[in-house]
Amino acid sequence: MITDIRKTEIGIEGKLYSEIFNTEIDVMIDDEVSIEYAQKCAEHFNKLSPEIIETICKGAKAYCLDFMEIADEDWDEYLTIPVTAETHPLDMLKCFKPNTLIVEKPADENITCYQLECECDWEIEHGMEIDIFNNKVVYLSSFNDYSPWLEYDTSEYNYINQI
Numbered sequence: 001m002i003t004d005i006r007k008t009e010i011g012i013e014g015k016l017y018s019e020i021f022n023t024e025i026d027v028m029i030d031d032e033v034s035i036e037y038a039q040k041c042a043e044h045f046n047k048l049s050p051e052i053i054e055t056i057c058k059g060a061k062a063y064c065l066d067f068m069e070i071a072d073e074d075w076d077e078y079l080t081i082p083v084t085a086e087t088h089p090l091d092m093l094k095c096f097k098p099n100t101l102i103v104e105k106p107a108d109e110n111i112t113c114y115q116l117e118c119e120c121d122w123e124i125e126h127g128m129e130i131d132i133f134n135n136k137v138v139y140l141s142s143f144n145d146y147s148p149w150l151e152y153d154t155s156e157y158n159y160i161n162q163i
Contacts, residue, residue, distance in 0.1 A: 002027050002042050005035065012038075019046045020053065021097050032105040041103045041114040044132070052137060056130055057089035058163040059140035060096055064122045066159070079121045096120035096128055104147055113148045 005014040012029040029038045048056075064083050068075055080094045081087070100117040111134045118128040123142055131139035131148035139152050140160045152158055 002035070002039055014038075016042050016045075016101055018098060020048060021093075023097060025098050026100045027103070028100055029103045030105045033103050034109070037106060037109050038103045041112055042101060044112045044135075045101055045114065045116070049135075052132070052135070053093075054089055055137045055160070055163065056140065057092040059130075059137065059159040060092040060120070060128065061087060061089050062159040062162045063128065063141060064092065064095065064120070066162075067122045075122070078124070083122075095122070098130070099127075104149065107149055115146070115148050117143050 002014040002016050005012060010028070011031050012033070012035075014027040014029070015024055016027050017024050027038065027042065029035075061083065064079075065085065068083065076082070081091055083092070083095065096118045098116040098118045102115040102117065104113075104115070106113060113133045114131075116130040116132070118130060120128045126142035126144075129139060129141060129143040129146065130137060131146060131152075133148045137160050138148060139146055139158055141157050146152075152160075155161065
């Protein structure tokens with residue numbers, strides 16, 4: 001349930017307690033979005049199926065491993081846990097957390113669609129974006145503020161396409 005809902009200069013803002021991540025996150029809602037629709041998205045996020053969570057974790061692992069290969073760093077000081085090809089995908093939940101749920105004006109209010117902006121251990125500057133469209137993860141990569149309503153290509157940098 002979104003709480004502390006208020007109108008601001010950039011839209012509607014609120015707070016949401018994430019049951020999965022055991023933390024409070026910000027909520028950003030476009031002006032044209034009904035609070036009922038935003039609540040529907042928040043409820044969906046708090047009740048993600050184990051399959052969607054596993055998909056997110058597999059995508060996050062692929063993103064992390066790719067980023068670690070590209071950026072030659074000593075990752076021990078950044079990562080909460082060591083991440084290797086053998087790391088269990090669900091262990092990735094220790095390496096990232098959402099900080100904002102973003103709800104845009106829906107093209108169809110019967111479809112639950114939202115974006116998550118996340119912090120992650122391996123990409124401190126750009127973080128991670130997860131876009132959920134109609135109960136499916138359609139985008140996971142660095143935060144680029146895409147819209148979950150867009151069609152996504154098969155780019156190698158959309159890590160959902162690598163799992």
